[in-house]
Amino acid sequence: MDRPETLADIRYELPPSAIAQTPIEPRDSARLLVDCKDSVEHRIVADLPELLEPGDLVVVNDTRVLPARIPARRPTGGGAEILLLENRGDEGWEALARPSRKLAPGMKLTTGDLRIEMGENLGDGRRLVVLDTGDRPLLEVLEEVGLPPLPPYIEKQIDNSDRYQTVYADRPLSAAAPTAGLHFTDEVFAKLAERGINVATVELAVGLDTFRPVMVHRLDDHVMHTEWYHVPAATQSAVGKAGRVVAVGTTAVRALESWAVTGNPEGRSNLFIRRPFNWQVVDVLLTNFHLPESTLLCLVDAFVGPRWRDLYDIALDDDYRFLSFGDAMLLGVDGDRIVS
Numbered sequence: 001m002d003r004p005e006t007l008a009d010i011r012y013e014l015p016p017s018a019i020a021q022t023p024i025e026p027r028d029s030a031r032l033l034v035d036c037k038d039s040v041e042h043r044i045v046a047d048l049p050e051l052l053e054p055g056d057l058v059v060v061n062d063t064r065v066l067p068a069r070i071p072a073r074r075p076t077g078g079g080a081e082i083l084l085l086e087n088r089g090d091e092g093w094e095a096l097a098r099p100s101r102k103l104a105p106g107m108k109l110t111t112g113d114l115r116i117e118m119g120e121n122l123g124d125g126r127r128l129v130v131l132d133t134g135d136r137p138l139l140e141v142l143e144e145v146g147l148p149p150l151p152p153y154i155e156k157q158i159d160n161s162d163r164y165q166t167v168y169a170d171r172p173l174s175a176a177a178p179t180a181g182l183h184f185t186d187e188v189f190a191k192l193a194e195r196g197i198n199v200a201t202v203e204l205a206v207g208l209d210t211f212r213p214v215m216v217h218r219l220d221d222h223v224m225h226t227e228w229y230h231v232p233a234a235t236q237s238a239v240g241k242a243g244r245v246v247a248v249g250t251t252a253v254r255a256l257e258s259w260a261v262t263g264n265p266e267g268r269s270n271l272f273i274r275r276p277f278n279w280q281v282v283d284v285l286l287t288n289f290h291l292p293e294s295t296l297l298c299l300v301d302a303f304v305g306p307r308w309r310d311l312y313d314i315a316l317d318d319d320y321r322f323l324s325f326g327d328a329m330l331l332g333v334d335g336d337r338i339v340s
Contacts, residue, residue, distance in 0.1 A: 003274065003275040003276060003301075004219060004274065004275065004298060004301055005218065005219060005220070006217055006218055006219065007214060007216075007217055007219075007293045009219075009301075010214070010219075010292065010293055010294070010297045010298055010301065011292045011293050012292050012309065012312055013292075014291070014292055014316075014322060015316070018316060018319075018320070018321065018322045018326075019153050019321075019322050019323050019326070020321035020322060020323060020324070020325035020326040020327075021154060021155055021156070021325065022158065022325060023158065023163040023164075023182065023325045024321070024325070026185060027045070027167075027182060027183050027184065027185050028044065028045045028046040028183055028184065028185045028187065028188050029044055029045070029046065030044060030045045030183045030321075030326075030327045030328055031043070031044055031045075031320055031321070031327035031328070032044055032045050032047065032048065032051075032286075032327065032328050032329065032330055033311060033314065033315055033320060033327070033328070033329040033330070034051060034329070034330045034333060035304065035307070035311055035329065035330065035331050035332075035333070035334075036333070036334055037307075037334050040311070040314055042318065043330075045183040045184070045188065045328060046185075046187070046188060048188060048192070048286070048330070049188065049191035049192045049194070049195045049197060050191075050195070051330060051333060052192070052195065052197050052244075052246060052284070052333075053197075053243060053244070054195055054196035054197060054243075055196065055197070055242065055243030055244075056197045056198075056242060056243050056244045056245075056246050056284070057197070057198050057199075057200055057238050057239060057241075057242035057243075057244070057245050057246065058192060058197060058198070058199045058200070058246045058248060059199075059200050059201070059202060059235065059239075059245060059246065059247050059248065059252050059256060060166070060168060060178070060181050060184070060199065060200075060201055060202075060248045060249070060252060061178040061181065061201070061202055061203065061204050061206075061248070061249060061251040061252045061255065062166070062168050062169060062170045062171075062201040062202075062203065063169065063170065063171060063172075063173040063174040063178065063203050063204065063205060063206065063251075064165060064169035064170055064171055064172040064173065064174065065148065065149065065164055065165055065169070065172070065174050065175070065176065065177045065206075066084060066139075066142060066146070066149070066172045066173070066174065066175065067142045067143055067145075067146030067147060067148060067149075067161070068083055068084035068085075068142070068146060068149040068175050069081065069082075069083050069146060069147040069148065069149045069150070070082040070083070070084070070111060070114070070116070070142075070145060070146050070147075071111060071145075071147070072109035072110060072111040072114075072116055073109060073110055073111065074102070074103070074107065074109060075107065075108065078102070080097065080098065080099065080102075080103060080109050081097070081098050082095050082096070082097050082109070082116055082129060083095055083096040083097075083149055083175065084129075084146075084149075084175060085126065085175045085207050086175065086205060086207055086227075086228070088128070091128060092119055092128050092129055092130040092131070093128070093129050093130070093131060094122060094126055094127075094128065095126065095127050095128075095129045096125055096126060096127070097118065097127045097129070100121075100125065100127060103118045103127070104118065105118055105119055105120055105121075106118065111145045112141065112144055112145040113133055113134060113136055113141050113144070113145075114131060114132070114133055114141050114142070114145050115131070115132040115133075116129050116130070116131055116132075117129065117130040117132070124215075124225070139172060147161075148161045148164040149175055149176055150164065150324070151176065151323070151324055153291075153323060154324065154325070163182070164177050164182070165177065165182075166178065166181035166182055166184060167184060167185060167186060168181070168184070168189075168201075170201075171203065173203065173205040173206075173228070174204075174205050174206035174207075175205075175206055175207055176206045176207075176324075177206070177324065178204075178206060178248075178249045178251045178252070179249065179288050179323075179324045179325075180248050180249030180250075180286050180287050180288050180328055181248050181249055182324075182325075183328055184248070198238060198242070200232075200234065200235040200238045200239070201232065201235060202229065202230065202231050202232070202235055202252055202255035202256060203228075203229060203230040203255065204227055204228070204229040204230075204251040204252070204254055204255040204269075205227055205228045205229070206227065206251055207225055207226075207227045213291055213292070213293045213294050214293050214294065214295060219274065219298065222272065222295070223270075224270040224271070224272045224295065225270070226268040226269060226270045227254070227268065227269055227270075228266075228267070228268055228269075229254065229255040229258050229259070229266065229267065229268075229269050230255070230265065230266040231255055231256065231259040231265040231266070232265070233265070236259070236265060239256070239281060244283040244284055245281050245282050245283050245284070246282075246283065246284040246285075246286065247281075247282045247284070247285050247286070248286050249286070249287055249288075250285075250287055250290075250296050250299050250300075253273065253282050253285065253299060254269055254271055254273065254299075255269070256281040256282055257271060257273065257279070257280060257281055257282060258271045259281070260280035260281045261280070272295060272298070273295075273298065273299040273302050274295075274298045274299075274301070274302055275298075275301055275302040275305065276302075277302040279302075279303075279337060282303075282332075283332055283335075283337070284330070284331065284332040284333055285300075285303055285330075285331045285332055286328055286329070286330050286331075287300065287328060287329060287331070288322075288323065288324065288326055288327070288328050288329075289312065289315060289320065289322040289323065289326055289327065289328075289329065290323070291323065300331070303331055303332065303337050304331050304332070304337060311329060315327070315329070
């Protein structure tokens with residue numbers, strides 16, 4: 001089975017009308033396309049507990065999304081926007097900035113109690129920035145001046161920023177939401193527990209590669225940006241005892257499989273999951289529908305092979321909602337995945 005080699009191999013036509021612009025209510029009423037290999041079932045996320053088996057382990061990425069999109073002012077009075085990607089400690093923050101060419105190193109931007117000093121160019125549109133909030137805690141100030149970092153295909157900011165957070169979000173680390181988890185509710189978790197299905201957590205600080213298309217023609221030439229991940233000891237133990245591991249979202253997959261590949265439960269991952277891939281942890285995947293020409297689509301292809309095209313065609317024909325606020329699919333429930 002030939003693996004994807006070029007952008008054309010992970011390209012499909014996504015009509016703008018299929019891109020969900022608002023979150024659905026209630027969360028667990030999102031549609032769920034269940035891949036049964038030779039057929040599909042059309043369910044909703046609220047049905048997930050009955051689609052899994054007692055002894056399965058559901059693993060979620062519980063990082064919280066930072067209010068990382070920051071409108072600011074230049075010294076001239078002109079506007080600017082900073083999108084925080086990751087805290088690099090004493091060096092400052094890795095960020096995207098616009099208009100980057102007008103933001104020279106050393107320039108200071110302001111918004112509310114936040115001052116932003118522009119730093120060096122890191123490549124791929126990334127900049128180093130230093131944040132100064134005086135004596136106030138940074139997260140407190142970001143909650144005042146920052147906005148949810150919605151993807152560019154979402155045309156308007158949402159009224160309730162909590163809808164771009166999972167109900168189980170914990171530490172504020174991510175520059176984008178682990179969107180498959182947006183569908184979960186307390187009721188879904190209660191039904192999972194009633195069925196004898198445990199839940200465990202990982203952390204992966206969602207970064208640039210999660211929401212950027214691949215920018216090179218040949219996939220061999222794509223360089224993944226690293227993302228910090230952590231698989232807690234309790235999760236490691238639960239994985240060892242699980243009947244099947246059900247990953248909620250591609251970020252949970254990357255954390256779990258990075259741990260398996262490296263042997264390190266914590267670190268920085270540049271893992272590019274692409275067919276052929278030696279799956280070591282994840283048995284079942286719940287994930288949203290992804291952008292064409294993205295590394296996330298490569299991951300789905302690595303899990304089910306070229307059948308993803310049939311599933312995406314079915315979803316488009318049946319008016320499923322795509323991308324961050326869209327519906328979801330459940331893969332591998334019948335044990336069928338690509339194992340190299």
